[in-house]
Amino acid sequence: MKASELKAAQQRALRMLSSAGVVLTEDEASHVEVADFGLDRLAVEGLELVTYVNTDRYCAKELVIFPGQTCPEHRHPSVDGHPGKQETFRCRRGEVWLYVEGESTSPIRAELPETAKAHYTVFNEVVLKPGEQYTIPPDTRHWFQAGPQGALVSEFSSRSRDESDVFTNPRIRRQSVIEDQT
């Protein structure tokens, strides 16, 4: 991801947060995380995040998902004998389509990323509109895509250890690589 693309995504995420009435500190606003999962196709597979707090017991984040953007399939395994991350997604604005393990929905609302279809394997669809929420058990494969207006989702969870996430697509790297940074 180019530094200019990162900056543009941060600004777009800030506009979506602001229009939903979310107030951030200057420091938070200048550190919006933009994850392209090392795939360098942010518009298709990517996610924007603000982490409010992440202690050894709980975590709270805002997730910003641009229209049609997909967070790739992954799970949160046990780490060092601690159960994997349990997380609750609460939709605040827009609409998000969440896919978890279980009976496949057919057809699904989401459009699978063309070049990565093989890396999406769970299709039990949960549609979340503003005010609706869903809790994902630990170590459960899931992925999600925003509807045509994009989505703002609050995530409440146990401790977050992004570096331990297991993605179905083996090419994925959780840490974004930023090119041409000055």
Added chain:
Amino acid sequence: MKASELKAAQQRALRMLSSAGVVLTEDEASHVEVADFGLDRLAVEGLELVTYVNTDRYCAKELVIFPGQTCPEHRHPSVDGHPGKQETFRCRRGEVWLYVEGESTSPIRAELPETAKAHYTVFNEVVLKPGEQYTIPPDTRHWFQAGPQGALVSEFSSRSRDESDVFTNPRIRRQSVIEDQT
């Protein structure tokens, strides 16, 4: 607390949540918790809450505090060998004055509830404006009061066990008693 007072407080809390852009389900809106701590002087000592999720690992709530309203001093002790609740207060709207253990601030912004002054014993003042947050360690005495515009505060925490809270005022009962319910 009379049922009519409960209903009025619920409606007022819903208006504050709505004006901050918080979207609730119908079920959540009809179950806003109004805590008068068994003291029956809600305007002085009370709190309004919506609990989004409370698992054995984490909890997320919205707290609505009316102008000048005070949540009485309490702490979250260890329960059954589990460390007490750790919680992060993030101010969303208005201003909240939080008091925790430590060096006393003098003078403090809050006005102590006249009939309960003896039950407020910690005065290290933390002022939270929108976007600002503070994390309270387990088993630490704390209390808070909203400024003149009231406040909306998101609480992120480990598991919530309200029934185990220890209040400095021994008269306090965490469960509200509603009179003249039909």
